[in-house]
Amino acid sequence: MSSSNLAIEVRGLRKSYGDLEAVRGVDFSVRRGEVYGLLGPNGAGKTSTVEILEGYRERTAGDVSVLGFDPQQRARELRARVGIVLQSSGVYRHVKVKEVLEHFAGLYADPRDVDEVIELAGLRGKEDARTRTLSGGQLRRLDFALALVGDPELIFLDEPTTGFDPAARRGAWDTIRSLKALGKTVLLTTHYLDEAQVLADRVAIIKDGRILVEGAPSELGVGSGSVRYRVAWRNGSGLLNQQETDDPTTFLHELTTAALARGERLDSLSVSRPTLEDVYLELTA
Numbered sequence: 001m002s003s004s005n006l007a008i009e010v011r012g013l014r015k016s017y018g019d020l021e022a023v024r025g026v027d028f029s030v031r032r033g034e035v036y037g038l039l040g041p042n043g044a045g046k047t048s049t050v051e052i053l054e055g056y057r058e059r060t061a062g063d064v065s066v067l068g069f070d071p072q073q074r075a076r077e078l079r080a081r082v083g084i085v086l087q088s089s090g091v092y093r094h095v096k097v098k099e100v101l102e103h104f105a106g107l108y109a110d111p112r113d114v115d116e117v118i119e120l121a122g123l124r125g126k127e128d129a130r131t132r133t134l135s136g137g138q139l140r141r142l143d144f145a146l147a148l149v150g151d152p153e154l155i156f157l158d159e160p161t162t163g164f165d166p167a168a169r170r171g172a173w174d175t176i177r178s179l180k181a182l183g184k185t186v187l188l189t190t191h192y193l194d195e196a197q198v199l200a201d202r203v204a205i206i207k208d209g210r211i212l213v214e215g216a217p218s219e220l221g222v223g224s225g226s227v228r229y230r231v232a233w234r235n236g237s238g239l240l241n242q243q244e245t246d247d248p249t250t251f252l253h254e255l256t257t258a259a260l261a262r263g264e265r266l267d268s269l270s271v272s273r274p275t276l277e278d279v280y281l282e283l284t285a
């Protein structure tokens with residue numbers, strides 16, 4: 001794949017804080033238009049990696065390219081093409097939602113229409129609310145809106161739905177899907193595996209500063225032998241049984257042949273592929 005198809009390229013990235021090596025040789029690429037998820041337990045090195053890509057931290061070693069720029073140089077042009085949703089901003093408490101957005105839109109040469117941003121971020125009806133009256137989830141939407149107002153090509157979302165109620169999470173998911181539909185590239189960190197499973201085209205699972213596995217959420221672990229299919233069924237007396245197998249075809253054949261020979265029906269028979277959560281828990285245990 002040629003570099004111009006890549007929004008982000010990371011090769012051999014390392015970050016040390018004194019004696020602590022937080023990022024230990026990380027390689028990954030994010031294609032333009034892709035939603036890419038970084039997953040991993042607390043302290044895995046996600047924020048260190050993302051903040052190096054955002055230009056907020058200096059790397060110890062390795063090569064990093066963001067939209068063709070080295071983020072460490074903090075080029076103005078790069079900053080104008082990137083949107084960042086930090087874990088929490090909490091600023092501008094006394095002004096109205098639309099005023100904040102109009103103010104920020106004025107800082108860009110070619111901003112996105114403020115009404116459109118309000119719609120995208122799910123803030124319709126809150127345009128005239130003072131930001132101090134917004135709930136935690138609504139403030140987070142404002143963070144989203146602020147990241148979108150410059151119409152960036154690449155958006156960094158660091159735990160975008162932490163603290164959201166279930167409806168607000170679905171709203172944020174819709175926003176992220178809309179960004180993808182607009183052709184934007186999104187780098188997402190999250191602790192919610194269902195979120196990564198539904199939103200991300202590809203994910204990387206990081207632990208102790210290294211990428212353990214990378215791929216499409218539905219493909220991760222399948223065929224690697226590490227996580228297996230789960231077959232569940234109720235036997236003749238109604239007892240629920242579960243069995244893990246890496247060869248569901250043979251297993252189901254044997255299971256159903258034996259049941260038929262006994263004249264038994266297997267109720268609630270199901271075969272499930274490993275979820276991203278199964279793979280994650282297995283790899284990061």
Ligand SMILES: Nc1ncnc2c1ncn2[C@@H]1O[C@H](COP(=O)(O)OP(=O)(O)OP(=O)(O)O)[C@@H](O)[C@H]1O
Nearest residue numbers: 017020021022040041042043044045046047048049
């Ligand atoms: N500024 C810093 N100075 C010293 N150590 C740091 C600094 N920032 C991070 N670390 C350490 O580096 C390691 C990786 O931290 P990082 O914040 O990158 O992890 P993370 O994967 O984002 O974790 P979380 O999911 O908790 O946000 C941790 O052990 C952390 O304590």
